[in-house]
Amino acid sequence: MANVVQAKNAGSSDPILQYVTFRLVDETYGINVMQVQEVLRYSEIAPVPGAPSYVLGIINLRGNVVTVIDTRQRFGLMNAETTDSTRIVIIEVEKQVVGILVDSVSEVVYLRQSEIETTPNVGNEESAKFIQGVCNKNDQLLILVELNKMMSDEEWAEVSAL
Amino acid sequence: MAKSGANDFSSPQEAIEGYLEALLQDVADYDDDFDQPVAKPIYTEIGEKHSVSLEGGQGITPKAELKSKSADERFDRVEFAYQETPVVVMPELRFAEPEPEVEIPTEIELETVEPEIVFAEPEPVVEYAEPEIEQVETIATFETSAVTEKIDTDINVELAPEQNEGWTDGRPDWAQGRFECLLFIVKGLKLAVPLAELGGIHKLEKVPTPLFGQPGWFLGIIRANARNVGLVDTAQWVMPERIREDHEPNFRFAIRIHNSDWGLACNEVAEAISLHPDEVKWRTSLGRRPWLAGTVVDHMCALIDVAAFARLLDSDKVPVNLQELTAASDD
Numbered sequence: 404m405a406n407v408v409q410a411k412n413a414g415s416s417d418p419i420l421q422y423v424t425f426r427l428v429d430e431t432y433g434i435n436v437m438q439v440q441e442v443l444r445y446s447e448i449a450p451v452p453g454a455p456s457y458v459l460g461i462i463n464l465r466g467n468v469v470t471v472i473d474t475r476q477r478f479g480l481m482n483a484e485t486t487d488s489t490r491i492v493i494i495e496v497e498k499q500v501v502g503i504l505v506d507s508v509s510e511v512v513y514l515r516q517s518e519i520e521t522t523p524n525v526g527n528e529e530s531a532k533f534i535q536g537v538c539n540k541n542d543q544l545l546i547l548v549e550l551n552k553m554m555s556d557e558e559w560a561e562v563s564a565l
Numbered sequence: 566m567a568k569s570g571a572n573d574f575s576s577p578q579e580a581i582e583g584y585l586e587a588l589l590q591d592v593a594d595y596d597d598d599f600d601q602p603v604a605k606p607i608y609t610e611i612g613e614k615h616s617v618s619l620e621g622g623q624g625i626t627p628k629a630e631l632k633s634k635s636a637d638e639r640f641d642r643v644e645f646a647y648q649e650t651p652v653v654v655m656p657e658l659r660f661a662e663p664e665p666e667v668e669i670p671t672e673i674e675l676e677t678v679e680p681e682i683v684f685a686e687p688e689p690v691v692e693y694a695e696p697e698i699e700q701v702e703t704i705a706t707f708e709t710s711a712v713t714e715k716i717d718t719d720i721n722v723e724l725a726p727e728q729n730e731g732w733t734d735g736r737p738d739w740a741q742g743r744f745e746c747l748l749f750i751v752k753g754l755k756l757a758v759p760l761a762e763l764g765g766i767h768k769l770e771k772v773p774t775p776l777f778g779q780p781g782w783f784l785g786i787i788r789a790n791a792r793n794v795g796l797v798d799t800a801q802w803v804m805p806e807r808i809r810e811d812h813e814p815n816f817r818f819a820i821r822i823h824n825s826d827w828g829l830a831c832n833e834v835a836e837a838i839s840l841h842p843d844e845v846k847w848r849t850s851l852g853r854r855p856w857l858a859g860t861v862v863d864h865m866c867a868l869i870d871v872a873a874f875a876r877l878l879d880s881d882k883v884p885v886n887l888q889e890l891t892a893a894s895d896d
Contacts, residue, residue, distance in 0.1 A: 430774060478777040522776055522786065523795040523826065525883050531778030539788055544774040 417517045424512055424545060425492060425505040428480055432505075433512065433538070433547045438494045442508050445489040451565055457554075458562065459504060462491065469493065470562050471502040477553060479530050496550045497559045512545070514538050519547060529555075731872055735849070737858060740842045748835035748866060749820060752800045752807070755835070755866040759858075762871045764821035765790060766834055780884075784814055784830060794821055794828040797878065802856065803867070825875040838864065 422433035423442075448460040448471050459471045471491055475482055488507035493500060519536040535549040554562070731738050739761040746757040747766075773785030773796045782801040786793045798814050800807075816830035840861060845868055847859040855877055858870035877883055 429772075480777065520793055522793070523783070523878070524779075525783055525795075525878065526776075526779040528778040531776070533778070534776060537774075537776075537786060537793060539793070542788075544786055544788065544793070546774070546776065 417515050420514050420516060420519075422512050422514060422545070422547060423492070424509040425490070426507045426509060427475060427478065427505055428483075431509060431543060431545050433514075433545050434492070434494065434550055436511055438496060438550055440493040440495055440500065443491040443493060443502070445485050445491060445504075448491075448504075454565060455558070455561055457558075458565065461565065462502060464493065464502075467500070469500055469502050470565050471504055472553075472562075474503045474505055477530065478533070479528065494550055496553070497556075499559060499563055501562060512540055514540070514545075730876070736842055736845070736847050737870060737872075740840075740845065740847075740858075743839060743841050745837055745839050746861075746868065747820070747837050748864065749818070749829075749831040750833040750835060751803060751816075751829075751831045754800075754803060755864065756799070756803065756831070757838070757840075757861060757864070757866045757868045758820060758829075758871050759868070760837065762823045764823040764825065764828075767794075767819045767821060767828070769796075769817055769819055769830070784816075787819055787828065789819065789821060789828070792826065794819065794826055795878070796828050796830050799829045799831055802874075822871045822875045825871075825879075827875050827878050829869075829871075829874075 421436035423436050423439045424431050424433045426432070443462075443464070446462055448462055450460040451458060451470075454460070457473050457477050459473045461468050461470055463469075483506070485504075486506070490505055490508045491502040492505055492508060493502050518538050518540075520538065522534055522537050524531055524534070532552050533548050535547040538545045538547060733741065737759070739759050745760040747760055747763060748755055748757050750756070767787065767789040769787065771787070773787045775785040776783070782798045784796040784798050787796050788794075796816075796819055798816075800812070800814070814830065816832055818831050818834050819828035820831060820834075821828040844863055845859040845861050848854075848857055848870075856870055856874035858868045858873075860867050
């Protein structure tokens with residue numbers, strides 16, 4: 404499928420992009436599919452003493468230790484209990500493999516670059532920078548998240564040191 | 566000889582300069598040309614002095630040239646004089662010898678050249694500008710309390726032209742004559758927006774999509790007319806002092822600002838009214854409510870300058886915490 408998309412994008416000034424969508428609270432967010440490695444069911448997350456507040460802990464992924472980020476905390480949202488729909492999305496950002504905890508994973512959507520609209524940015528909080536744009540899809544507003552900006556360089560270094 | 570009469574001058578100054586050059590040229594050449602049968606300048610004394618150069622190639626048909634707005638009558642007078650026989654011309658040639666020519670340049674230098682030097686040096690203006698900058702820097706460095714006032718004043722002064730954009734004669738452009746307004750209600754407060762700057766009214770059937778990291782007065786994004794509109798909690802802007810912790814933005818309508826991606830949330834939409842500009846008490850100073858165009862006493866409502874509001878929201882100066890801003894202003 405990725406090859407099909409690439410073929411469609413060849414020579415196109417309005418490329419088609421793929422986003423994996425997930426839900427947090429009542430909103431739907433999208434992240435670039437190229438940064439998603441896999442989606443896991445929720446499993447026990449081992450807390451790490453002394454870890455930053457945005458780190459939930461670590462999991463064992465086929466023998467590899469993966470740090471799980473508290474996405475709700477990062478986005479400034481209220482905490483919630485895990486459910487059957489809770490997922491850990493394994494992503495690769497800044498050459499690091501980490502997991503983000505989300506309420507549920509929905510689907511993969513195809514968006515044209517031209518469909519992505521900028522959002523009013525009137526906030527001065529760091530989290531406001533995570534928003535890449537919004538897109539109206541199926542009568543629903545999809546908030547696209549820029550994972551690279553989800554943490555600063557120092558924070559990424561902090562995560563890698565865990 | 567008689568070069569002045571051959572030039573076209575675009576200004577009196579150039580005319581005078583040309584006149585002087587011609588005179589000086591005449592003076593310089595006078596001795597050499599004196600023997601030739603050509604014209605020599607003479608002067609009339611009717612308020613001003615004008616050169617009259619005579620070109621008597623044959624010594625018979627003198628021609629007079631005058632440089633002045635009122636030269637015609639003198640021209641006539643001179644011409645009339647020269648219409649007499651060449652016998653009359655000869656004495657004039659004698660009177661036009663160096664003596665009067667030497668006197669005239671000194672008179673004109675006193676009248677024209679000196680004022681030019683005075684006005685041609687604008688440097689003093691630049692010198693006045695520098696102390697102002699130094700004064701601001703000095704205040705900002707040493708007086709903490711005065712700095713805030715000074716900066717606030719400066720910001721208001723800087724913002725004035727921007728926020729008063731679209732205003733003429735102390736009122737918005739759309740209010741130069743009679744204009745229509747839509748009344749709407751926000752938390753019991755009646756507000757008015759000019760129909761001229763109204764983009765649309767949308768019923769809020771879905772909860773706005775919130776964006777994380779945004780201030781409390783930003784309710785989220787709604788989809789209206791195939792565009793994303795940022796919805797503003799109007800109550801927090803209009804009456805931040807009345808907003809409490811339990812404030813619920815249960816708005817039913819969004820009033821979209823014309824040519825903008827912003828909308829004002831409101832509880833009720835009332836009727837449209839027609840207003841005469843004199844019925845509005847227009848804002849005279851910006852204060853901390855640049856979105857307020859004025860107040861309408863007859864209807865007990867505030868008239869919103871929606872264009873200024875949209876500009877403020879789009880600017881990087883938009884406040885995040887309105888309550889804190891209000892409290893700071895009150896202090």
